[in-house]
Amino acid sequence: MIREILVYPNKLLREKSVDVTQFDESLHQLLDDMYDTMLHKEGIGLAAIQIGIALNVLIINLVDEEGFQKPENLYEVINPVILEKDGHTTFQEGCLSVPGYYDEIERAAHIKVSYFDRYGTQHCKEFHDLMAIALQHEMDHLKGHLFIEKLSYLKRKKFEKDWKKQQKAGK
Ligand code: Y12
Ligand code: CO
Numbered sequence: 001m002i003r004e005i006l007v008y009p010n011k012l013l014r015e016k017s018v019d020v021t022q023f024d025e026s027l028h029q030l031l032d033d034m035y036d037t038m039l040h041k042e043g044i045g046l047a048a049i050q051i052g053i054a055l056n057v058l059i060i061n062l063v064d065e066e067g068f069q070k071p072e073n074l075y076e077v078i079n080p081v082i083l084e085k086d087g088h089t090t091f092q093e094g095c096l097s098v099p100g101y102y103d104e105i106e107r108a109a110h111i112k113v114s115y116f117d118r119y120g121t122q123h124c125k126e127f128h129d130l131m132a133i134a135l136q137h138e139m140d141h142l143k144g145h146l147f148i149e150k151l152s153y154l155k156r157k158k159f160e161k162d163w164k165k166q167q168k169a170g171k
Contacts, residue, residue: 001036003033003034003036005037006049008097008148012049012052013144013146015054017054017057017144020056020057020116023078027078030053030057031059034046034051034057035074038059039069041096043096044061044063044069045060045137045138046096047139047141047142049141050096058080058139059138060131060134060138061074062130076117076118077113078115078116079116080142081113082111082139083124085112086110087110088106089106089107089132090107091107092104093133095137097141100166101159103155105133105137105147106150107137109129110127110128111127112125
């Protein structure tokens with residue numbers, strides 16, 4: 001089922017998510033709904049809080065070299081914890097909760113993450129490149145943070161001004 005995506009400045013997006021304790025049918029339904037919603041909106045990553053569910057759940061499905069977003073490349077990441085991070089990289093990020101805005105954001109280039117899959121099996125894996133960036137972006141959502149909070153003071157001021165103008169025009 002496709003769910004509604006919360007858009008900035010919805011206050012729920014600032015909520016801190018909590019760990020999943022039951023790896024049951026309702027979790028599987030949530031993951032399936034997140035996948036349908038993300039694909040419907042042409043996204044490559046989504047956190048549960050973006051559909052109003054404050055659980056430590058995120059999904060990432062990057063596009064492959066041939067331009068296909070294959071289901072076998074889907075990561076379902078539950079209760080993630082960053083164990084190690086190193087290096088720096090920048091990428092032009094976007095977010096389904098801040099549609100239409102993109103900017104360069106600096107993050108760690110490599111991360112080691114512990115997480116659970118939908119069946120409650122624990123994994124520990126190293127991530128690089130776009131997958132590391134996407135994971136950090138989505139894990140920020142779980143802590144109630146958006147990528148626009150990483151903008152410089154001046155860029156954030158401009159963003160807020162443009163965003164308000166755009167919202168007024170849309171009403
Ligand atoms: C690198 C950086 C950030 C991420 C997080 C995941 N971000 C997304 O999946 C963003 C997708 C996105 C899609 C949009 O298109 C539609 O809604 C149809 C969009 O909307 C507009 O631009 C109007 C905004 C963002 C992963 C990896
Ligand atoms: Co986002």
